[in-house]
Amino acid sequence: MEYRIGDFALITRLSVKSLRNYHDLELLTPTRIDSENGYRFYDESLISRARIITVLKAWNFSLQEIREILESCSDDHEVIHIIKQKKQEIQTRIKALKSIEGELSLLIENEKENKDMKYKTEIEIKETEELNIISITYKGPFSDCGKYIGKLYKAAKGKAAGKVFSLYSEDVNHDDPEGTVCLPVKKEVEGPGIEYRTIPAGKVISLIHIGPYDTIGNSYQKLVDYRNENSLEQTGPYREIYIKGPGFLFPGNPAKYVSEIQMYIK
Amino acid sequence: MEYRIGDFALITRLSVKSLRNYHDLELLTPTRIDSENGYRFYDESLISRARIITVLKAWNFSLQEIREILESCSDDHEVIHIIKQKKQEIQTRIKALKSIEGELSLLIENEKENKDMKYKTEIEIKETEELNIISITYKGPFSDCGKYIGKLYKAAKGKAAGKVFSLYSEDVNHDDPEGTVCLPVKKEVEGPGIEYRTIPAGKVISLIHIGPYDTIGNSYQKLVDYRNENSLEQTGPYREIYIKGPGFLFPGNPAKYVSEIQMYIK
DNA sequence: CCTTGACCCTCCCTCGGGGGGAGGGTTTTT
DNA sequence: AAAAACCCTCCCCCCGAGGGAGGGTCAAGG
CATH class of the missing domain: 1.10.1660.10 (Multidrug-efflux Transporter Regulator; Chain: A; Domain 2)
Structure with missing residues (x-):
C-alpha cells in the first residue's frame, strides 16, 4: 500500500x-x-x-x-553507545539547569525574607554569636566594596552562611580609609587574598540604618552619642551589616536600603 | 569614560x-x-x-x-515573580530531561543484561515463581502481538517487572489461534481491556529457542517429544518468554532472537 | 463538462542568538 | 607613508520546523 x-x-x-x-x-x-x-x-x-x-x-x-x-546501525546494540553519550549529554544539561534552578531559588528565598521585614530604628543592646568568616581587607573608596563582595561570594561557592558585613576600625583615618569586607561561611574556605577566621561572640549596641549609604554617617553619630551619654566603653571595631542593599540585578531604591551598625562594647 | x-x-x-x-x-x-x-x-x-x-x-x-x-523593572523584587515563572519553566524542562534520561537508562540496562548472556539450548526442568501480571487476550495473527505489547507497556507506566511472554493453550486451534500477551508488573495496574492476575508458581520443562519466530515450531516439537518420551503430564498452557526479540528501535537480526518455551507439568 | 474543494508542489520568510566572512572605511602604531 | 588593528554594513549559515504565496493536480458533485 x-x-x-x-x-x-x-x-x-x-x-x-x-x-x-x-x-x-x-x-x-x-x-x-x-x-x-x-x-x-x-x-x-x-x-x-x-x-x-x-x-x-x-x-x-x-x-x-x-x-x-x-x-x-541496524540493531539496537549498535546504537547503545551513542545512546550512552546522549544520556551523558542530557545529564550535563540537567546539571546545568539544576544549578540555575538553585540560584533562582536562592534569590526567591532571599527576597521572601526581605519582604515584610519590619525594622526597629532604635538603639538596642545585643549579644552577637561567634561567626566563621572569610574576609578581604582593602584600602580605597567605599565604592570598590562591591567588587570584593563578588570575590567573597565566588570564593565561598555556595558555602555562604549569612549577610555580608564590613568591619571598620574604631579610629578610622578618613584620608586613607581601610575596610574589611566579610562573609559568614559554613566551612573553612580558601582563596587568593582571602583570610579565614572566627569572630568571637560579644556584646554590641546596634542601630538599624534605613536609606542610602551616604547618609550612614548620621547613624554612626547616633551610636557614638549613645555611647558617650551612657559612658560605655568601646572594645572593638564597628560592624556594618548589609541587610538589604543593591539587589542582585538592579541597584533598586537606595532609600530602602537597610543596614545594621554594631559597636562592640564591654 | x-x-x-x-x-x-x-x-x-x-x-x-x-x-x-x-x-x-x-x-x-x-x-x-x-x-x-x-x-x-x-x-x-x-x-x-x-x-x-x-x-x-x-x-x-x-x-x-x-x-x-x-x-x-528597576528593582529586584519587581523581577521576582518573573523569576519564579522562569524557575517553573526550568523545573519543567528538568523533568522532561529526567524522564528521557530514565528511558535511556532503562534501555542501557536492558542491553547490558542481554549482552553476554549464554543460553543453554537443552531441555531443563525448572520451578517457576509466582508472578503478578497484566495481560491482553487476542485472536488473530501472531504479527499483531507487538501492538498489544505496546499497550501493556503503556498501561504499566514503568511498573513493568520482567520480560513479556505469551500464553498459549495446550490445545490451540490453528485455524483461529488465540493468544494471551502478558507483562509481569510490580503493582496492580488497571487499563481498558487489560486483565490483572497472578500466575501461580509451578514446575515446567523449558527450552531456549534461538532464531526467528517462524522456526519456533521445531522447539515446541522437541518439548512435546520430551514430554511423551518421559511420560510427563502437561498441566497448563505453554508459556513463551521473549528474552530477546526485536529491539526498541530496530528489528535487529532475527537469527539472534532468544525465546524460552515453558510447558507446565505435574 | 465545469466548478469546487481538497491535496500537492516549490520557494521564500520567520523564529533565536549569534558566528563567519566579504568589502570597504578609519584610526593607531610603526 | 605604510601596515596593523579596528570599525562599519550586509549577507549567509546553523536547527527544526511553521506560515504563506503562487501554482499544479485530483476527486466528487452539479
Whole structure:
C-alpha cells in the first residue's frame, strides 16, 4: 500500500512540513516520486522508519544524529553507545539547569525574607554569636566594596552562611580609609587574598540604618552619642551589616536600603 | 569614560557581534554613535546594564524577555515573580530531561543484561515463581502481538517487572489461534481491556529457542517429544518468554532472537 | 463538462542568538 | 607613508520546523 504525504503524515503523526523536510535531508525518502506531478508516495515499510525517527527525536537526538544512526546501525546494540553519550549529554544539561534552578531559588528565598521585614530604628543592646568568616581587607573608596563582595561570594561557592558585613576600625583615618569586607561561611574556605577566621561572640549596641549609604554617617553619630551619654566603653571595631542593599540585578531604591551598625562594647 | 565596541566587549565579556546584535534589538544601546563613521561608543554606565543582561542570559532568559525586564523593572523584587515563572519553566524542562534520561537508562540496562548472556539450548526442568501480571487476550495473527505489547507497556507506566511472554493453550486451534500477551508488573495496574492476575508458581520443562519466530515450531516439537518420551503430564498452557526479540528501535537480526518455551507439568 | 474543494508542489520568510566572512572605511602604531 | 588593528554594513549559515504565496493536480458533485 502506498500513501500520499497527507495520509502518511496522519499515520506517523508527523507534519507534512516535517516529512518534506526529512525528504530534503535524506532522512526519510519516499519510496516513489511521481515524475509527472512530483507527488511523494510512501510505502508502509517506511512507517517503522518514521517511528524510529520519532522516538529518537523524543530522546533529543538531532535530525543529523538520527540520520547517522539510521545510516550506520541496524540493531539496537549498535546504537547503545551513542545512546550512552546522549544520556551523558542530557545529564550535563540537567546539571546545568539544576544549578540555575538553585540560584533562582536562592534569590526567591532571599527576597521572601526581605519582604515584610519590619525594622526597629532604635538603639538596642545585643549579644552577637561567634561567626566563621572569610574576609578581604582593602584600602580605597567605599565604592570598590562591591567588587570584593563578588570575590567573597565566588570564593565561598555556595558555602555562604549569612549577610555580608564590613568591619571598620574604631579610629578610622578618613584620608586613607581601610575596610574589611566579610562573609559568614559554613566551612573553612580558601582563596587568593582571602583570610579565614572566627569572630568571637560579644556584646554590641546596634542601630538599624534605613536609606542610602551616604547618609550612614548620621547613624554612626547616633551610636557614638549613645555611647558617650551612657559612658560605655568601646572594645572593638564597628560592624556594618548589609541587610538589604543593591539587589542582585538592579541597584533598586537606595532609600530602602537597610543596614545594621554594631559597636562592640564591654 | 567612553569605550569603543572592542574594548567594551573585553570589559563585558560579550562578543562584538553580540553587542551589535543587542544594539539592533534596542537591548543595549550605545551612549553615542559617531555620525561620521558610525562607530558605537559605550559609556561605563552601560557596564552594569551589560552585566544584568549577562546574568539573565545565564539564567536562560531570552533576549526578548530580558528586554521586557529591563523596560519594566528597576528593582529586584519587581523581577521576582518573573523569576519564579522562569524557575517553573526550568523545573519543567528538568523533568522532561529526567524522564528521557530514565528511558535511556532503562534501555542501557536492558542491553547490558542481554549482552553476554549464554543460553543453554537443552531441555531443563525448572520451578517457576509466582508472578503478578497484566495481560491482553487476542485472536488473530501472531504479527499483531507487538501492538498489544505496546499497550501493556503503556498501561504499566514503568511498573513493568520482567520480560513479556505469551500464553498459549495446550490445545490451540490453528485455524483461529488465540493468544494471551502478558507483562509481569510490580503493582496492580488497571487499563481498558487489560486483565490483572497472578500466575501461580509451578514446575515446567523449558527450552531456549534461538532464531526467528517462524522456526519456533521445531522447539515446541522437541518439548512435546520430551514430554511423551518421559511420560510427563502437561498441566497448563505453554508459556513463551521473549528474552530477546526485536529491539526498541530496530528489528535487529532475527537469527539472534532468544525465546524460552515453558510447558507446565505435574 | 465545469466548478469546487481538497491535496500537492516549490520557494521564500520567520523564529533565536549569534558566528563567519566579504568589502570597504578609519584610526593607531610603526 | 605604510601596515596593523579596528570599525562599519550586509549577507549567509546553523536547527527544526511553521506560515504563506503562487501554482499544479485530483476527486466528487452539479
